[in-house]
Amino acid sequence: MGLFDFFKKNDKVKSDSAIDSSNLIEDAETSTETKLVKTKLSLHPNWIVPQEQKYVFSFLANQLAPLRPNQLSLAAIDIDADKNTGNWYVRAFFRSSLPQEIELGEVGLILLDKDNHPIASKMFDFKELGTIPPESCRPWVFTFEKEHIQADELPGEGWKLAFNLNTLKKHTLDLDDSWKSQLSAEQQEYLEKIVSQLPELKQNEVNFTGFQAKFRDDRSLTVSLFIRNGSDRAINFEQLPLEIIDANGKRVAKGTFKFEPPLTVQPRTTKPWSFIFPAELVDADGADLSRWRAVVPQ
Incomplete structure (x- = not known):
């Protein structure tokens, strides 16, 4: 199926999701006009x-409501599902009411149902859309592959395509209240500095990075990890299997930790947490913790 086959004569624009351009574009030239902007095809x-x-594109573009100045918008038309692959093809207009042409890079999009629950999300390279002229709208088909979809069927009426602003958030330290009460301001700043220097996570990556390990007098082992959430959704852990591997590749501890209530790591944040392996789960003989890593067995 070619691109133009997706857009049909009987299509109608269903929803428009707009944001201020400052959310995506730094130092963008903005207009002081207050008059609404009718975007051109x-x-x-x-x-x-x-x-x-x-004619089909012009007909659809004429259905679009005016935007406020300095906005970016996604005007959704419809979704087609591929029965063979499970992929969803979302027809939409990308719109700009900015007074200058723009070209974007990686942008996260999210599909929401009528109750604003996320049903699909993915990062898109907007460079593929090309340069967008001032005050214009460009038709496009956004493909959500099956692995990016969290629903079993296409949404009914009231769904919308929106910019996923969570993907624009800077990765930050998420300190639990129990940690905040025990750490000084200087210690908290030190952890923030460490988090800022960690390698950037891939989209939807969850990573466990160790930063402290110590055997106790009773031969138990305490380890502290950074639990890093690179996705745009919170992660809740009800239990976590964990292994500690030393510098020589030896497994020095293995156990499963249960959380009640669940341990939550917010989107695009890193949460430090400590785990205590009791002595019966630890093999301390000959262990070398000069370097070590935490492994979550599958």
């Missing part, structure tokens, strides 16, 4: 568009 310069298809 802009087709990708590399497209060879049949005249009949141009």
